[in-house]
Amino acid sequence: MQIEDLKALAEKHKSGRKKITMRACMSAGCMSSRADVIKKNLETAVKEQGLEADVEVRRVGCMGFCGQGPLIGVDGLSAKEKLFEFVKPEDANAIVASLQGAPCEVQVGNPDHPFFAKQFKIVRANGGIIDPEKIEDYIAIGGYTALHHALTELPPAQVVEEITRSGLRGRGGAGFPTGLKWGTVAKSPGAKKYIICNGDEGDPGAFMDRSVLESDPHLVLEGMAIAAYAVGADQGFLYVRAEYPLAISRLQTAIKQAKQLGLLGSGIFETPFNFNVDIRIGAGAFVCGEETALMASVEGKRGTPRPRPPFPAESGLFGCPTLINNVETFANITAIINRGGEWYAGIGTEKSKGTKVFALTGKISNNGLIEVPMGIPLRQIVEEMGGGAPDGRKIKSVQTGGPSGGCIPAAYLDTPVDYESLGKLGSIMGSGGMVVMDDTTNMVEIAKFYMEFCKDESCGKCIPCRAGTAQMENLLNKILARQATARDLAKLEELCDMVKNTSLCGLGQTAPNPVLSTLKYFRSEYEELLQPDHFGPRAHPSEPAPK
Amino acid sequence: MSAISPIAEKKDVKPAAGSKHASGDKRFKILEVHMKKHQFKQDALIEVLHKAQELFGYLEDDVLLFVAHHLKLPPSRVYGVATFYHFFQLKPQGEHTCVVCLGTACYVKGADKVVAAVEDLLKIKPGETTPDNKVSLLTARCIGACGIAPAVTYDGQVAAKQTPEATVARVNSWLGI
Numbered sequence: 001m002q003i004e005d006l007k008a009l010a011e012k013h014k015s016g017r018k019k020i021t022m023r024a025c026m027s028a029g030c031m032s033s034r035a036d037v038i039k040k041n042l043e044t045a046v047k048e049q050g051l052e053a054d055v056e057v058r059r060v061g062c063m064g065f066c067g068q069g070p071l072i073g074v075d076g077l078s079a080k081e082k083l084f085e086f087v088k089p090e091d092a093n094a095i096v097a098s099l100q101g102a103p104c105e106v107q108v109g110n111p112d113h114p115f116f117a118k119q120f121k122i123v124r125a126n127g128g129i130i131d132p133e134k135i136e137d138y139i140a141i142g143g144y145t146a147l148h149h150a151l152t153e154l155p156p157a158q159v160v161e162e163i164t165r166s167g168l169r170g171r172g173g174a175g176f177p178t179g180l181k182w183g184t185v186a187k188s189p190g191a192k193k194y195i196i197c198n199g200d201e202g203d204p205g206a207f208m209d210r211s212v213l214e215s216d217p218h219l220v221l222e223g224m225a226i227a228a229y230a231v232g233a234d235q236g237f238l239y240v241r242a243e244y245p246l247a248i249s250r251l252q253t254a255i256k257q258a259k260q261l262g263l264l265g266s267g268i269f270e271t272p273f274n275f276n277v278d279i280r281i282g283a284g285a286f287v288c289g290e291e292t293a294l295m296a297s298v299e300g301k302r303g304t305p306r307p308r309p310p311f312p313a314e315s316g317l318f319g320c321p322t323l324i325n326n327v328e329t330f331a332n333i334t335a336i337i338n339r340g341g342e343w344y345a346g347i348g349t350e351k352s353k354g355t356k357v358f359a360l361t362g363k364i365s366n367n368g369l370i371e372v373p374m375g376i377p378l379r380q381i382v383e384e385m386g387g388g389a390p391d392g393r394k395i396k397s398v399q400t401g402g403p404s405g406g407c408i409p410a411a412y413l414d415t416p417v418d419y420e421s422l423g424k425l426g427s428i429m430g431s432g433g434m435v436v437m438d439d440t441t442n443m444v445e446i447a448k449f450y451m452e453f454c455k456d457e458s459c460g461k462c463i464p465c466r467a468g469t470a471q472m473e474n475l476l477n478k479i480l481a482r483q484a485t486a487r488d489l490a491k492l493e494e495l496c497d498m499v500k501n502t503s504l505c506g507l508g509q510t511a512p513n514p515v516l517s518t519l520k521y522f523r524s525e526y527e528e529l530l531q532p533d534h535f536g537p538r539a540h541p542s543e544p545a546p547k
Numbered sequence: 548m549s550a551i552s553p554i555a556e557k558k559d560v561k562p563a564a565g566s567k568h569a570s571g572d573k574r575f576k577i578l579e580v581h582m583k584k585h586q587f588k589q590d591a592l593i594e595v596l597h598k599a600q601e602l603f604g605y606l607e608d609d610v611l612l613f614v615a616h617h618l619k620l621p622p623s624r625v626y627g628v629a630t631f632y633h634f635f636q637l638k639p640q641g642e643h644t645c646v647v648c649l650g651t652a653c654y655v656k657g658a659d660k661v662v663a664a665v666e667d668l669l670k671i672k673p674g675e676t677t678p679d680n681k682v683s684l685l686t687a688r689c690i691g692a693c694g695i696a697p698a699v700t701y702d703g704q705v706a707a708k709q710t711p712e713a714t715v716a717r718v719n720s721w722l723g724i
Binding site: 284459 | 588589590591592593594596597624627628631632633634635649650651652654655656687688689690691692693694695696698704705706707
């Protein structure tokens with residue numbers, strides 16, 4: 001495959017398009033409401049109404065507005081796209097008839113809604129536009145040209161340089177500068193190096209990576225290939241959760257297609273660069289999102305973390321230098337190579353560049369995926385884009401960062417969304433889960449929910465995390481059962497501090513965050529549940545009296 | 548040497564000599580072909596266990612030993628991996644499975660009430676199967692369907708925006724009620 005062949009393929013694919021395109025969202029969310037049947041019915045309706053010459057029905061990835069799904073987008077009818085919401089299989093005939101001006105009662109969405117208008121799409125630019133199971137669709141919108149550009153015109157060091165200039169930081173949550181990581185792996189000595197894409201999206205309430213993998217698998221593969229070229233690796237692993245069967249099957253299809261066209265494999269674009277990608281399927285362990293645990297899992301072992309250093313960049317998978325990045329990080333790479341690091345660095349804030357995808361869920365009117373520039377105030381996300389809490393309730397708190405993050409109270413909604421500002425509030429950017437809670441939510445219960453999660457997911461290797469999370473959960477249960485005293489609360493705080501500072505890996509070190517942040521902002525909710533301490537030095541009458 | 552030899556003899560008794568499993572069950576053959584595809588590499592253990600669970604429905608001791616033997620891994624290592632990951636089931640599942648997602652988005656939208664309703668109906672706890680082997684109730688950490696919370700997976704099919712009533716009705720339909 002040469003660049004001319006790639007361009008010819010793109011042109012050929014584009015010329016085959018029909019005037020009107022109906023895009024059927026076939027992502028996991030809409031699929032659960034029978035999007036596959038809807039697509040089939042639409043195709044039948046087009047045939048029956050004799051519109052085959054002008055209208056085509058295409059499968060596309062996630063459009064983002066999952067709460068309003070299943071979604072059908074129509075292009076080519078007017079200047080703006082038309083969006084049908086809450087489509088049911090039996091609506092197909094009416095929707096197709098409406099293309100010719102017939103009245104249709106299916107709810108039509110507003111493409112100018114702030115939910116769409118305020119977005120800035122880089123990672124999700126092709127989501128809902130291209131067919132994720134057709135490599136031609138990806139090539140037609142300029143896919144794999146960034147890889148060609150890198151392979152033929154940029155030396156590896158310059159690719160790293162470009163990524164460094166972009167200011168891109170790891171999108172998995174911690175926000176480590178990506179360029180620095182790539183540079184370290186590139187400099188590490190070793191004949192064999194590996195690339196790992198971390199698609200073990202374990203945070204409950206987060207589904208950005210699932211959507212990217214399901215909607216635009218080639219974007220991630222191309223990003224991985226560019227990374228491999230930059231650091232000198234020839235083998236990549238894509239670690240995906242077993243809970244995402246659709247993402248796995250679409251990735252398998254994508255890898256097969258890319259190999260057939262010579263865009264993966266040996267001698268890519270007739271250069272000496274070889275790159276192969278294998279999929280590794282997770283098996284349901286939250287801790288495997290931690291990089292050293294993930295590498296153990298790729299090696300077929302129990303997913304337990306190990307102390308760092310040595311960092312994976314020096315000694316990672318099978319003892320070789322390994323580059324691990326998150327799905328969203330890799331999905332940013334092609335845009336940076338195509339448009340330059342300078343361009344990317346122009347988006348966002350001083351220290352947090354680019355965009356971030358968030359899964360906006362919970363007690364909020366507009367559920368779905370959004371991609372916004374860094375630094376956007378939280379209020380714009382939840383109130384304007386999200387439409388606030390439903391049923392006339394008030395937003396009480398926004399939870400970011402999953403079990404490692406914290407609850408941001410409504411009073412701080414004007415905080416800009418960037419790594420530093422969220423960190424200052426005791427939360428983290430995290431991988432992108434944003435769960436909104438309204439005034440009916442009990443914050444102590446939320447803290448307990450996360451603690452129970454961390455207790456279950458603790459791998460058991462280090463004692464502070466294994467025993468500490470269990471004790472903290474007991475204390476939270478005791479508080480919720482109105483059996484605890486101020487002494488128990490003090491003990492809980494002490495344990496938080498101990499687990500945070502002495503655990504081996506990120507899971508334990510961040511497990512107390514939901515408790516600490518709810519204690520910081522909603523302490524009165526804990527104190528209301530406490531019982532007066534009438535029993536002298538004893539914490540509770542059930543405990544033996546001191547001798 | 549004498550202390551070692553009985554172990555060596557024992558090894559030969561294991562299904563090693565042939566690729567077939569003593570039971571003659573064809574699924575073992577399929578599993579072996581799958582392992583061969585991975586060149587019997589030890590780091591393919593998790594992939595192989597996924598396949599084994601797909602074939603057998605759950606991972607019984609016999610299957611784990613078969614895998615351990617073919618990948619030349621100690622059974623303790625295979626058992627350790629199988630028990631570490633939540634996805635692997637060591638007990639047979641019921642005819643139908645009802646998996647309630649308990650991710651944060653589903654939880655704040657009342658997934659706990661869905662679980663409670665099914666628990667109440669079937670008189671079993673999450674992770675258990677009804678005594679007649681009809682229905683298994685399970686919970687999931689987050690299936691990434693947060694936009695349509697609360698989500699419940701019935702026999703592998705995800706259903707959106709579930710209520711306790713809808714879930715109970717669905718489970719009842721399995722029970723023929």
